[in-house]
Amino acid sequence: MPRRRTKRGAERTPLAADPDVLICGASFAGLAVARELSGSGASVLVLDRYEIGERQTSACAAPTGWLERLGLGRSIRQTFPDLVVHTPHVHARYRLPWTFSTFDYPELCELLAAQGDFGFETAKVEGRTGATVHTDRGDVSAPLVVDALGWRRVLGNGYQPPDAPLSRGLEVHPGGKGGDLEIWIDRRYVPAGYGWSFPARDELRIGVGSFDPRFHVKDTTVLLAEDLRSEPVGYQGNWIPHKLRAAVEDGVFFVGDSAGHCLPLTAEGIRTAFYFGIACGRELREVVAGTRTREAALRRYGEFSDSHEWKFRWMLRAQRLVPRVPPRLLGPAIRAMGSKRFVDWSFEHYLRIASPEFAGEGRPAPEPLRAAA
Numbered sequence: 001m002p003r004r005r006t007k008r009g010a011e012r013t014p015l016a017a018d019p020d021v022l023i024c025g026a027s028f029a030g031l032a033v034a035r036e037l038s039g040s041g042a043s044v045l046v047l048d049r050y051e052i053g054e055r056q057t058s059a060c061a062a063p064t065g066w067l068e069r070l071g072l073g074r075s076i077r078q079t080f081p082d083l084v085v086h087t088p089h090v091h092a093r094y095r096l097p098w099t100f101s102t103f104d105y106p107e108l109c110e111l112l113a114a115q116g117d118f119g120f121e122t123a124k125v126e127g128r129t130g131a132t133v134h135t136d137r138g139d140v141s142a143p144l145v146v147d148a149l150g151w152r153r154v155l156g157n158g159y160q161p162p163d164a165p166l167s168r169g170l171e172v173h174p175g176g177k178g179g180d181l182e183i184w185i186d187r188r189y190v191p192a193g194y195g196w197s198f199p200a201r202d203e204l205r206i207g208v209g210s211f212d213p214r215f216h217v218k219d220t221t222v223l224l225a226e227d228l229r230s231e232p233v234g235y236q237g238n239w240i241p242h243k244l245r246a247a248v249e250d251g252v253f254f255v256g257d258s259a260g261h262c263l264p265l266t267a268e269g270i271r272t273a274f275y276f277g278i279a280c281g282r283e284l285r286e287v288v289a290g291t292r293t294r295e296a297a298l299r300r301y302g303e304f305s306d307s308h309e310w311k312f313r314w315m316l317r318a319q320r321l322v323p324r325v326p327p328r329l330l331g332p333a334i335r336a337m338g339s340k341r342f343v344d345w346s347f348e349h350y351l352r353i354a355s356p357e358f359a360g361e362g363r364p365a366p367e368p369l370r371a372a373a
């Protein structure tokens with residue numbers, strides 16, 4: 001179990017704050033928004049129910065280029081040039097045109113937070129009336145409010161599993177070493193989804209994700225860990241949105257999982273949380289500088305997010321298609337997709353959905369809101 005550092009009992013004094021920007025959620029999305037606002041002169045308050053970095057929310061694998069662009073390279077634990085895919089009958093190794101890295105979640109959060117300039121408080125966000133956010137430590141109002149609270153979308157119209165478009169993921173974190181980033185497309189582990197093992201220097205992150213929220217992944221996460229001769233210890237899991245949602249609602253900016261910014265099929269949501277967080281932060285910066293109205297910023301950010309809808313829709317189509325491929329055809333299909341030309345082409349396109357170049361270099365500078373083609 002993670003060590004609890006969050007304020008308890010008498011330490012939970014009422015919040016007394018009057019920020020220009022209130023960011024709810026201090027994980028990938030919320031911290032990316034805060035980073036982008038640094039040096040803007042805005043007073044920024046970030047709230048989270050836990051201390052920054054206290055609760056890991058994923059297997060923490062992301063394109064290395066994103067981690068380096070954001071100055072988070074020190075948190076990298078292991079880098080992988082290949083992706084290894086296992087089906088019941090075929091094992092394929094793809095040499096990727098770019099690398100993935102696993103990283104340490106507390107260290108990454110600390111590095112990202114250090115690039116921001118904000119006040120932070122632990123508080124549980126419970127809801128909202130207009131621009132006033134209700135927490136278990138009282139109300140906070142701000143002209144600019146961001147929901148980066150994850151799939152629950154607490155400040156908007158929330159989702160209720162299992163009926164909402166949510167996948168579910170669970171993993172264990174045994175000690176151990178491995179050399180490859182591996183995934184399993186195998187109905188022994190999950191009828192629709194995949195299993196994974198992501199090494200991170202001295203631990204393995206072994207898990208199963210199901211596109212069908214009704215499939216319980218606990219038993220098969222244990223099965224995969226046992227098949228890999230690892231102990232199923234250190235559980236961590238959550239719901240994962242697989243459908244894009246409105247990124248603005250009733251005057252609030254939604255970023256990351258709260259806007260469904262996690263990619264369907266792969267459930268990769270870290271770099272997209274960074275990407276849309278940066279886009280949101282750039283808009284807020286303009287409002288703070290007085291060069292854009294809040295309404296214009298809401299409209300532009302909403303349009304920016306919507307302009308990615310077709311990419312998310314294609315990924316969702318692929319997510320629905322893969323489980324329908326008969327098992328006897330899956331192996332040959334995986335092998336056929338292993339040609340260097342196809343791997344380079346598909347993974348370059350995939351990276352471009354949220355390309356690391358969007359982060360810019362060094363300190364954040366406002367740029368026109370334009371997605372990579």
Ligand SMILES: Cc1cc2nc3c(=O)[nH]c(=O)nc-3n(C[C@H](O)[C@H](O)[C@H](O)COP(=O)(O)OP(=O)(O)OC[C@H]3O[C@@H](n4cnc5c(N)ncnc54)[C@H](O)[C@@H]3O)c2cc1C
Nearest residue numbers: 027028029049058059060061125150169256257268269270
């Ligand atoms: C098992 C698993 C493995 C995954 N592995 C990967 C991976 O390797 N690579 C990848 O790219 N994606 C992965 N994902 C997806 C990824 O975790 C999410 O897409 C990503 O975390 C979204 O970032 P976020 O900042 O929007 O939300 P989150 O990371 O979920 O952060 C939300 C924050 O809000 C806080 N919060 C929530 N509710 C409240 C509240 N009521 N009051 C106050 N604070 C609150 C939380 O404490 C948290 O800090 C994985 C998901 C799962 C479930």
